[in-house]
Amino acid sequence: MRRSARIIIHPEAIQHNLNRAKQLAPDSKLQAVIKANAYGHGSTDTAGIVYEITDEYAVSCIPEAVVLRDASIDKPISILQGFQNDGDLRIAEQLKLRLTVHDDNQLMLLDNYSSRSGYRFDLNIKIDSGMHRLGFQPNRAESLYKSLKAHPQVNPESLIMMTHFSSADELHNDCTSKQIDVFNKACENINAPKSIANSAGVLGWQNSHVDWVRPGILLYGSSPFANKTREELGLKAAMTFEAPVISVHDLKKGDSIGYAATWTCPKDMRVALIGCGYADGYPRHVSSGTPVWLNNQETQLLGRVSMDMIVVDAEEYDEHPVRVGDIAELWGNNISTDRVATSGETIAYELLCNAGNIRA
Ligand SMILES: *Cc1c(COP(=O)(O)O)cnc(C)c1O
Secondary structure, three states, X not given: OOOOOEEEEOHHHHHHHHHHHHHHOOOOEXXXXXXXXXHOOOHHHHXXXXXXXXXXXXXXXXXXXXXXXXXXXXXXXXXXXXXXXHHHHHHHHHHOOEEEEOOHHHHHHHHHOOOOOOOOEOEEEEEOOOOOOOOEOHHHHHHHHHHHHOOOOEOHHHOEEEOOOOOOOOOOXXXXXXXXXXXXXXXXXXXXXXXXXXXXXXXXXXXXXXXXXXXXXXXXXXXXXXXXXXXXXXXXXXEEEEEEEEEEXXXXXXXXXXXXXXXXXXXXXXXXXXXXXXXXOOOOOOOOOOEEEEOOEEEEXXXXXXXXXXXXXXXXXXXXXXXXXXXXXXXXXXXXXXXXXXXXXXXXXXXXXXXXXXXX
């Protein structure tokens, strides 16, 4: 979609952030998570940006991997949701994708698959250690590992045991330690590499840094923790979302602003309209007071977000009065996505996906 609001991606920030993961988990191999079009940053671009740093990539589903292979990305790619039908297996064979098995339907598909060339799939075996989304029960881990290791369609050297955290973003939540214990116990007698940590695991749970780590959001410079900023974590913003000022005008005390007149000027004041709204992926649910960066200082949103406009306070600008054409940063180096997300009671993941993927 062509609009005046625009997204700028900072490749060096993505590299810095992935190197940060490498520094924190130096003994683990890296699977850069670039699902959902790399959280809105562009999956093929991002794959290229981290190519020299990451060992592998991870995406959610097969169509996402097809895009990467079409762009000649030749490193291993893990499919976190695995496969759902025979056609998926054919594509995975053709493109040499690493698949994840997490339910019995997939085991049946694998049993019934016939490869003309005798191809053997690379597999992650996903164990549900307590999130109760995808994965086999822990008490099945050992027998599944044994049977898949001996399976004629499976590459026995490829198997990785994996699990996923539900609450690692809460550093005082004991769910995470419990999940690690459940998983380690399930894999006690299994001699295969293991993969546990997402970004929160990499940044906050050292005992989850096993053979592999799978960071996603940290690559893009957002903090998975509510009480830790990206700066505290040593991360840099990978995306700047900016838009121009399209009008500046003066309002009177008592004038209300925008749809539903939710905000009223407490005094005579100058406001600026920015050409960006929910059609551009700016979250509609953020409240008045959400930070916006304009002319080298922080200002705030006033009233509701419209489809293609927001109103911000332009009153206290003695040195650089706001003019039409000035560029506002909705998020980026100065305003973190985490602050905007908090204001809209959501998470940076959603903002990045929405704004980044509208552009795509
Ligand atoms: C999305 C995802 C990740 C990455 O999570 P972040 O919180 O973005 O680091 C890791 N593992 C699995 C299975 C995922 O689905």
